[in-house]
Amino acid sequence: MQQQPQRVSGRAVGAVMFIAALAVTVAWIVIRMFVTTQPVEDAPDAAAASASAPAMAPRAITTPFDHVVVLSIDGLRADAVEDAVRRGRPGFAALLKGPHTLEARTDPDITVTLPNHTGMVTGRLFKGPQGHNWLPNDLPPTIAEGGTLHAAHGSYVPSMWDVAHDHGLLTGMIASKDKFILYDNSYREEQGAPDAIAPDHGRAKLDIVELAFRGEGVERKAEAALDRAAIDGRRSLWFLHFADTDLAGHGTTWDMTPGSAYLACVDRMDALVDRLVRHIEGSPSLRGRTAIVMTADHGGGAPPLSHTVAESPLNFRIPFVVWTGDGAAADLYDLSPMRARPAASERMTATGGSPIRNADAGNCALWLLGLPSIPTSTVGAEQDLLAGWSRPAR
Ligand SMILES: [Zn+2]
Numbered sequence: 001m002q003q004q005p006q007r008v009s010g011r012a013v014g015a016v017m018f019i020a021a022l023a024v025t026v027a028w029i030v031i032r033m034f035v036t037t038q039p040v041e042d043a044p045d046a047a048a049a050s051a052s053a054p055a056m057a058p059r060a061i062t063t064p065f066d067h068v069v070v071l072s073i074d075g076l077r078a079d080a081v082e083d084a085v086r087r088g089r090p091g092f093a094a095l096l097k098g099p100h101t102l103e104a105r106t107d108p109d110i111t112v113t114l115p116n117h118t119g120m121v122t123g124r125l126f127k128g129p130q131g132h133n134w135l136p137n138d139l140p141p142t143i144a145e146g147g148t149l150h151a152a153h154g155s156y157v158p159s160m161w162d163v164a165h166d167h168g169l170l171t172g173m174i175a176s177k178d179k180f181i182l183y184d185n186s187y188r189e190e191q192g193a194p195d196a197i198a199p200d201h202g203r204a205k206l207d208i209v210e211l212a213f214r215g216e217g218v219e220r221k222a223e224a225a226l227d228r229a230a231i232d233g234r235r236s237l238w239f240l241h242f243a244d245t246d247l248a249g250h251g252t253t254w255d256m257t258p259g260s261a262y263l264a265c266v267d268r269m270d271a272l273v274d275r276l277v278r279h280i281e282g283s284p285s286l287r288g289r290t291a292i293v294m295t296a297d298h299g300g301g302a303p304p305l306s307h308t309v310a311e312s313p314l315n316f317r318i319p320f321v322v323w324t325g326d327g328a329a330a331d332l333y334d335l336s337p338m339r340a341r342p343a344a345s346e347r348m349t350a351t352g353g354s355p356i357r358n359a360d361a362g363n364c365a366l367w368l369l370g371l372p373s374i375p376t377s378t379v380g381a382e383q384d385l386l387a388g389w390s391r392p393a394r
Pocket of ligand 1 (some may be wrong): 075113244250307
């Protein structure tokens with residue numbers, strides 16, 4: 001097709017922009033009208049969820065952990081974990097001495113960073129009336145411009161931090177991309193829900209928010225935070241995020257050939273995991289009281305320099321590991337009989353059974369702490385992961 005020379009007067013541009021703005025406004029009003037016709041209160045949702053759930057006695061953990069670390073390694077493919085273990089790297093090998101699977105799944109509809117991390121901390125998928133609906137994947141707008149999870153969803157979206165904080169635990173996030181400010185924006189004093197459980201710990205659900213742009217900094221801060229919690233006699237829930245593997249993949253592709261920049265970065269992350277595990281094991285006040293839930297927001301490599309194709313196993317296949325320090329490796333699907341194990345390259349859409357997903361991280365972490373699931377959450381809300389596991393007596 002022949003290109004027409006573009007000569008548009010300023011007035012014409014202005015008129016087009018005005019019409020576009022009008023269209024966006026109208027669309028926004030229509031969406032708002034639709035959203036407000038949905039059930040927006042938390043209580044009816046929760047009641048409906050528990051009414052439709054099969055009668056199942058809540059299965060409490062015998063000895064809850066005092067500290068749980070949810071660790072997300074951005075862009076970490078499951079086969080990269082497998083490869084590191086095969087090459088004798090110590091960190092992931094230590095994590096895999098616990099219930100785990102290398103056939104976990106991302107959100108079925110989207111394989112980018114913020115929507116998948118939002119799934120981890122809220123126990124919801126992206127799409128639908130019960131979804132968290134957070135789509136943007138860059139620095140969120142300000143709170144006043146709608147930059148909270150609640151504004152995007154149309155009503156309050158509780159998180160794993162809400163539950164832990166309302167039960168009196170210390171909560172924190174140490175992340176390595178500045179767009180994670182979304183969670184600080186969503187759960188600060190003015191935006192967090194009132195404390196649902198007496199005594200009142202205030203509305204800010206995140207006690208500690210820190211950024212460090214390399215995994216090394218995140219890991220160092222995490223060691224200090226865990227030590228501080230132990231010294232202060234506080235139980236705690238942490239969310240840690242290493243961005244490095246994602247940045248390496250975007251820079252040079254998710255190259256799985258020996259010696260690639262991506263695999264070198266995987267080894268660096270392995271060393272950080274090793275340090276974190278050694279720190280916990282080496283501390284009398286953390287050892288035996290601390291668990292790690294490790295997963296990833298997505299893999300990568302489709303397209304080669306990114307991970308945007310939600311239908312590609314390169315992107316949707318991720319690890320999900322529960323490290324308890326007990327040293328007993330086990331298949332997490334074997335221990336979670338309510339879950340459907342996907343075939344190696346099977347995506348599993350939202351209607352195709354429930355695989356173990358990264359969005360299970362929040363409710364799994366709460367279960368390990370002996371706490372109930374996130375109100376109105378839909379992924380792992382019955383806390384059925386590890387149903388066939390019992391913690392060895394210490
Ligand atoms: Zn990325």
